[in-house]
Amino acid sequence: MDSTPTPFLAGRTALVTGAASGIGRACALAFAAAGAHVHAVDLNAEAVKAVAAEAGGTAHVVDLSSADAIEGLPAEVDIVVNNAGLQHVAPIEAFPPERFALIHRVMLEAPFRIVRRTLPAMYAQGWGRIVNISSVHGLRASAYKAAYVSAKHGLEGLSKVIALEGAPHGVTSNCVNPGYVRTPLVEGQIADQARAHGVSEDEVVSRVLLERSAIKRLLEPEEVASAALWLCGPGSDGVTGISLPLDGGWTAH
Numbered sequence: 432m433d434s435t436p437t438p439f440l441a442g443r444t445a446l447v448t449g450a451a452s453g454i455g456r457a458c459a460l461a462f463a464a465a466g467a468h469v470h471a472v473d474l475n476a477e478a479v480k481a482v483a484a485e486a487g488g489t490a491h492v493v494d495l496s497s498a499d500a501i502e503g504l505p506a507e508v509d510i511v512v513n514n515a516g517l518q519h520v521a522p523i524e525a526f527p528p529e530r531f532a533l534i535h536r537v538m539l540e541a542p543f544r545i546v547r548r549t550l551p552a553m554y555a556q557g558w559g560r561i562v563n564i565s566s567v568h569g570l571r572a573s574a575y576k577a578a579y580v581s582a583k584h585g586l587e588g589l590s591k592v593i594a595l596e597g598a599p600h601g602v603t604s605n606c607v608n609p610g611y612v613r614t615p616l617v618e619g620q621i622a623d624q625a626r627a628h629g630v631s632e633d634e635v636v637s638r639v640l641l642e643r644s645a646i647k648r649l650l651e652p653e654e655v656a657s658a659a660l661w662l663c664g665p666g667s668d669g670v671t672g673i674s675l676p677l678d679g680g681w682t683a684h
């Protein structure tokens with residue numbers, strides 16, 4: 432039997448932000464494997480060029496905190512995956528305001544600006560897919576993550592507004608809400624916490640990160656990519672405005 436996946440996105444273009452690493456890289460490769468031409472966007476020039484080459488797509492070296500730079504991205508794409516993100520962990524009273532603003536620019540304002548630019552072409556053709564890589568932190572809070580949690584909660588609201596406005600034009604918008612995923616973003620946090628608490632990295636994963644998760648393992652980036660891909664594939668046309676937790680049962684509490 433032929434195990435090659437059906438290229439159901441052949442002829443489609445997908446713009447994936449934060450494509451140089453982790454979940455974004457997995458999305459770029461999964462969307463390319465499904466037949467899409469991938470526009471891979473990231474500020475890490477070397478890594479995004481490597482991913483674009485692997486995906487047979489196009490690299491765009493762009494700092495998404497810059498509104499002007501976003502204006503240089505393609506406006507005619509069929510799919511947008513808003514994924515680029517960064518973390519900063521500090522109590523609110525010590526949280527640097529400029530860091531808070533940067534996180535909101537990259538994780539909330541940039542998705543708004545990208546969607547604002549790309550919706551007209553989607554509306555004109557009567558089909559489009561917006562996938563927002565939110566987080567369990569779009570649905571729940573954790574201490575010391577004021578910027579990240581508030582940006583993700585904002586992204587949840589933005590996604591729902593796009594869903595309502597896009598529906599008459601064949602455009603869907605949804606969030607994917609992962610718990611902890613094995614990526615450089617999380618590996619950095621594990622190492623920091625192990626050092627800070629004087630415990631092993633395994634203990635940080637099982638006792639701290641996965642405390643609220645019923646399934647006691649980190650997700651892999653490819654698992655998040657397959658949910659994002661499903662939201663753009665056959666069978667999910669009626670799905671819009673949702674938040675899809677991939678959180679090992681965290682939000683079941």
Ligand SMILES: NC(=O)c1ccc[n+]([C@@H]2O[C@H](COP(=O)([O-])OP(=O)(O)OC[C@H]3O[C@@H](n4cnc5c(N)ncnc54)[C@H](O)[C@@H]3O)[C@@H](O)[C@H]2O)c1
Nearest residue numbers: 449451452453454474494495514515516566611612614616
């Ligand atoms: N890893 C997790 O456990 C996890 C869980 C839930 C949600 N998420 C979300 O998934 C997304 C991807 O996270 P990841 O874990 O793959 O992280 P990652 O650090 O591996 O990748 C993030 C990418 O975003 C890029 N990026 C950051 N700032 C940018 C900017 N200003 N302009 C352009 N690119 C920029 C980085 O260069 C990097 O390539 C983020 O939105 C994150 O919040 C991650």
